[in-house]
Every structure is written in structure tokens, then in C-alpha cells.
Amino acid sequence: MKASHAIPIDSRWIDLASAIRERPGVRTVYVIGAPDRGKSVLCRYLAGALSRESPAAYVDCDPGQSSIGPPGTIGMQGLGPAGVPAGRPLLYFIGSTSPRGHTLACMSGVKRLAGKADALGYKIIIIDSSGFVLSRAAQEFQYHLIDLLEPDVLAAIQRGNELEALLGNFAVHPGITIHRIPVSPAVAVRTQRQRRRHRQSLFRAYFRDAFAQDLDISGMGMHGMTPAAAGPLSYRSLLTAMCDPENLAVVLGITVSFHPEKERLSLFAPSFHHHDAASIQFGSLYLDLNEYSERTS
Template sequence: MISIGEGWKDLASALRGSDAGERVYVVGATDSGKTTLCRYLVDTAAVQARTAYVDCDTGQSRIGPPTTEGMAVYPDPSEPYLRFVGSTSPGGHFVQTITGAKRLVEKADELSARVTVIDSPGLVSGGVGVEFQFQMIDLLRPTRIVALQRGRELERLLANFTRNPGVAVHRIAVSPAVVVRPAAARRRYREERFRVYFAGAESQEISLRGLGLQGRVPDLGNPRGIGGRLVSLNDPENFVVALGIVEDLHPGGRRLEIFAPPFDPDAVASVRFGSVSLALGAAPGSIESFRR
């Protein structure tokens, strides 16, 4: 059940009444209700138009496992498209986050989505947050920016787009029904999502011969400490085929042993190494660790 906030129905009506394609960028701080609003907009728009939901929150993703951005098309979603950022927050991974979002929005266009709703990361505060969101918006070129604010905290960002005739800016107050989740609850959510994703996983080997290597690539000649590293096996377009947890790198760096859901090795064109290590058997609260 979605608690509908003030101004939501008017925004949904504007999307339904538009004759042109719509690209909606929803921005706000963590725990401002972005995801709930996005779900509402997608559900209402998909009643009469092919609608894509692009989820850019790699920590609290609703489409793919943590560390990924995802895109699904409604009303009849097939398997989602995922991009591996390699971290559960944009910090230190701005390029991967922005590039992944751009590619997912392009894929939504290729799949003939008339409405695309983009759920942005919650990094909005300070100069870094404003610059990050500016670059996301400038690259993705939404037709509408929906700003969820408790006061005027997003006005510095919005000032860059209010005079653009091709962009409508909607200011919506954060709903009093929004529940602020502590960091421990957000961590528990990530851990549960990882456990669900790897529930049917098994140990497998993949040859690295001829494959591209991306991200935080370790020294393949001296792979000490590589165990537990989260990696993405990608198709030729750099969309995720499967995520895996490294178990071992065979001598010479030619074969990688990973714990992963079943996948087609012939579909893999590259391997991206992330900044997160996972120990699924560890005690709650200590499954994740991060590498710089």
C-alpha cells in the first residue's frame, strides 16, 4: 500500500496527459520518499503507456542486488537490465554511477518506453552532492525534475535548470509518512538482498582468456587477498550477466573460481571487479567489507 503524498496525483496526471515522451528525474535526500514516489508514478503511468523504472540507488536497490543500478519496463516486465557500479554508494564511483544510469536510460529508449522514471541516489548535500546531481541531470536530460524537499535544501541544484524551457521543475514536500531508517536497518536490507541473490549460487570456474577486465582489477600475478571480492560478469554491452564472489584465482591468472548463480559462460565478454567483499556466512552486520 502506497501512502500518496501531496502533489503526487497532479504529477501523475501531467504524465498521463502528455503527448510527448517523458523522462522524470526524482531527486531528494536519503529517506525522503523517492522510491515510493517512483513506484507510484510507474504504476499509474504503466496503465496506459510503456513505462521504464530506472533505479540508481546502489545501496537500497529495488530492482537488482546491491552494488547495481537496474532498469525494468512495465506493465509486463521481463528480466531487468543491470549495471554493476561495484559499491553501495556513489562516493568514489561517480563515473560508474553516471555512466550506468545513462546506459540504462538509453536502453529504456531502445525498448520504446514512453515514460521513464529515474530514482536517483540520495547524495544531495554539500558541494559534492550538488555537483554529482547536476552532472546526472545534465547528462540524462529529463523533461521533468521532481524535487522532494523538507525545506529549500535542493534550491542550489534546481537553480541550474529552472530557466531551461525543456525542463519542468516540480517541488514536492517530503511526506510526513516517510519513515527514516537508521544505518543498521539499511545494512540489514543490503545483506538480505545479497542472500536472496546468491541463494541458488554454486562454485563455478570461468576462463579469463580473451575477456576484458574492468574496475578495481587486482594484480593477477599475485592475487593475495582476492577471496570474497564481488565481481560482475558482463555481456558485450556491459550489462550484468551475473554477479559472483571470488573464491580463488588460479595460478597465472587465467581461470577465476567464483560463487555465482548459474550463467552462460559464452555470454560473458568482460569481468568487472568491485570495491565490496562479501562473506555470506558471517554474522549479521559483518557480511560486507569495503576496499579502496
């Protein structure tokens, strides 16, 4: 999580943090908003403020501009207070950099990460939604995600009343309190091009020390958005995750070659403990191997 030191604290953030503290039993806070509404800045403030009093976890649901793991993943990070192990971030592979076409993975991933945070003893779980919110498909996705998570607090950052149609479904929910926050005029908007470049630089940083690794995949589970015309070449360049026994991502890689009949996978990935991997999850995004290294040929 990046620091938000340059941004002045908004009085509405303080009001929300106070409301969370004052309501007994609040465990989960879901912050929802379209792209560029100030969701992440608010989440960082809440996580920072609330973690001073009790162990807090931050869940980032955006596979496109992830602040915890590489693009294509969503993540959970534990925060203080001191004495409670912060732990390494947990990652869940979505398969692509957008929830579009991967809504099931997003839904189960957010639920899994929030559940892990709860099981690990974090008392407050701040969930930063992706900006996949406004289209009809996105609203339906958000409806089901909120229904599944049942957050104690639903903090909605909106321009005008753009979220009201969705929020109406939870207006009289017995367990959910809605807080509405208008968008700050100071929020900076990022263009699609800026987002793409940011994603590329995150991938480049992630694969900086990657190399092609020959893996014995005998006995491993396998799933994901496998190419329709399956053949060794159709897997080349596919963004792929090796997952642990709980199906959390151990490492992301780019498939160099896949030979199920020989039980071998060659994966261009950062160094990882091969013994940690129990399954392979193929994504749907192709990345240019040459762009990330010359060491794969």
C-alpha cells in the same frame, strides 16, 4: 519493484502524474531527493499510473538499497501495458553499495539504462535517484547526471529548500520542467543499521544458491576498481560482476581466486550461462565468503 498498496495516494502525486500526461513529449522523469524523502514510493506510483496508458520503465539508481537487482547494481525494469513485453530486468554493476567513489560508474550506468529503456520502446522512463544528493560532492554528481540525462521533468522531493542550490542550475533550462514536492510527514526514516541489515539480507538472498564456479576467462575484457597491490590473494572476496557484450551485468559473484596468467577465475555466484559473459568487472567491496556459504572451501 515492491507494491506500495498500504500507502495512501498523495494528491501531489496525482497532480504530478497529470502534469506529465498533459505535457506532450515527456519521456524522462528524474525523481531526486535525499535519503528517506519518499522518492521510491512516488516513483512506484508514477510508474504504475503512467504504465496503464503507455509502456513505462523504472530505473532504480540506488546501488545500496536496490529494488531490482542485488546491492552493488542499479537496474531497469520494464512495466506494462499488457502486450508490450516486460522483459527481464537489466542490471549495471556499480562496484560498491554507495555511489561515493563510484560516481563515474553511476553516471554511465544510469545513462545506459535510460538509453536501453528508450531503445526498447518505453515511452515513459521513471528514474528513481539514489539519496546521494546533499553533500557538495553529491550535488556536483547530481548536477552532472541531470545535465547528462536532460530529463523532461525533474521532480524534487525536499525538506525546506535543501535542493534549491542544485535546482537553481536548471531553473531556466529550456527542456527541463521542475516540480517541487514537500516531504510527507508520514515518511519513515531508516537508520544506517537498518540499511546495512537490509543490504545483508539482500546479498544473502542473492547468494542463497550460489556455488564456486571455475571460469575460463581467456579473451575476456577486464576492468573495475582492481586492487592496488595486485596478486591472487588481493582479489579474494571481492564483489565481482560478469558482464555481457554490452557491459550489462549477467551475474554478481564473490571472487574465490583469480589467476590471470592461467586465464582462470573462480567465482562464487548463482548459476548463470557462462557463454553470456564477455568481460569481468571487479568492484571495490569485499564480502565475507564464509558468511554466504560453506560450499566454497
